[in-house]
Amino acid sequence: MLKILSTIILSLATATTVAAGDRFSCLPHPILGGELSNSAATSVADIEEVLPRMRTLGLNTVLVPAYWELMEPTEGNFDFTLIDRTIDVARQQQLRIVFLWFGAWKNSMSCYAPGWLKQDTKRFPRAMTADGKPLEIASCFSDNVLQADLKAFSALMKHIGQKDPQREVVVMMQIENEIGMLESARDHSPLAEKAYSEARWAQRYGTDDYADEKFMALSYARYVEHLAKAERQIHDMPLYVNAAMNSRGRRPGEYPSAGPLAHLADFWHEGAPSIDLLAPDIYDTGFKSWAAQYAMPARPQDGGKVANRLFIPESRCCENSGVRALYAFGEHQALGFSPFAIDQAAPAETASVTEAYNLIRQVYALTSRQKPLTTYGLLFDGDDRERTIDDEGVTITCRHYFTLPWDPRATNGTTWPEGGAMLIRLGKYDYLLAGSGVVADFKTRDEKRYESLREGNSTKKQLGEDGFAEAGGSLQAVPSVSFKGRRLGLLSVDEVEVGPDGSMRFLRRNNGDQTHQGRHARISVGEWKLLHIRLYDY
DSSP: OHHHHHHHHHHHOOSBOOOTTOTTTTSOSSEEEEEOOTTTTSSHHHHHHHHHHHHHTTOSEEEEEEEHHHHOSBTTBOOOHHHHHHHHHHHHTTOEEEEEEEEEEETTBOTTSOHHHHHOTTTSOEEEOTTOOEEEEEOTTOHHHHHHHHHHHHHHHHHHHHHSTTOSSEEEEEEEESOOBSSSSSOOSHHHHHHHHHTTHHHHHOSSHHHHHHHHHHHHHHHHHHHHHHHHHHBOOOEEEEEEOOOTTOOBTTBOBTSSOGGGHHHHHHHOTTOOEEEEEEOSSOHHHHHHHHSBOOOGGGTTSOSBOOEEEEEOOSTTHHHHHHHHHHHHOOSEEEEBTGGGSOHHHHHHHHHHHHHHHHHHHHHTTSSOOEEEEEEEOSSSOEEEEEETTEEEEEEEGGGSTTSGGGTSSOOOOOEEEEEEEEETTEEEEEEESEEEEEEEHHHHHHHHHHHHHSOBOOBOTTSSBTTOSOSBSSOOOOOOSOOEEEEEEEEEEEOTTSOEEEEEEEOGGGGTTTTOEEEOTTOOEEEEEEEEEO
């Protein structure tokens, strides 16, 4: 088997490689992406219509399926028409492409495998449940499945290398799509049972669903490693695998068991060391929690390198997509963000992506020539409304815009849309706030401590938009704490824009009612702004 695989790889190999430690140099930074719906690039007409439209939405990268069934309709005969047209149109539109290899598995199932493979279950056996039910899932323990998949993927990489040798258009590859077992935590086909027994897995890990999931995770990863190693030798570029989340209290097999999930990262890193990224597909609630699981910090066993950089290849395309992108880039310095089926989304949903990407592009243009800067991501909704940040002695309290009581949408039963932003420290007392639907105030630690003590010893009156107490009277009924220390004030809050060369241009000064008489900087829900905030102490 290994001899056959080596022969296939060497016969297709070209001389293009990416130096170790320079794995992401060919990628646009940041990846402002969008993934096409699953059938959006199945004809030349589809490609010629959809890619120019993606350019107008403000994307710099499009994630496009590469369909095994259309590329190899009969065994051994390859048709790269769709691949070529995608590359040509993307080049014309100055877009980058990430191809998604819909090979042996897509969303667990083998629905994109060619008909000749699907129909020959003797040669290409299926995975099975414990009671012997065959599934429309090719078994990863079959050498024949692996050889067919590897041969097709290797041919694709060789063709891309010839079509785009300098990686000017095609900049990254996804291997398979949302790998995992459904209906059963692991494969129980004869080939799988033999491998399971030989590994003495039950003796090592037990026999519950989660032990079975670990067995499949390592097995899937080892399968993927064959494709990844071939790509490295043929036409090297960054590689990732994506995962459907284990959400809503589901057990392995109720979600795609054994995919590249955060709790299985060690098994995937062991089995597929040539994969650069494990990537989450985030559709459920709890966006911040899912993102944090895949922004894995450096560990001693990784030689001090980041264990996994956050890249979100799929996220629900909705009116909250834009602020989620801002959060991912601000909080985790994400490699990229990509709403799914953006080609089918409503204008109200794509508008948030366009607005956010415009701000992100400006932030990166301004900051790319400076030393690494401290950045934060903000993301709020009706339940998660506030975050306090201590930034080298500056206490920044950030909130959802609807926490301002004078906006009627805060209390009239309106569902709060998510508000979010990137907060960037340019220097001492110098910040950028890029986003929508957020409020930020800035205090010294002394001031924050004093404020906390006062609130603990008295009753605070509500302020109106003019800064006056709503019901009149003193702000603090029982003043009992003396202030000691210094305070921070807003020196200026300017709405700005940044050109492609990184130059900042003043648009307008926000003051008075727009800063609550110098108390905060804010961007209302529905507005998308870049604010340059300068502070002073007194």
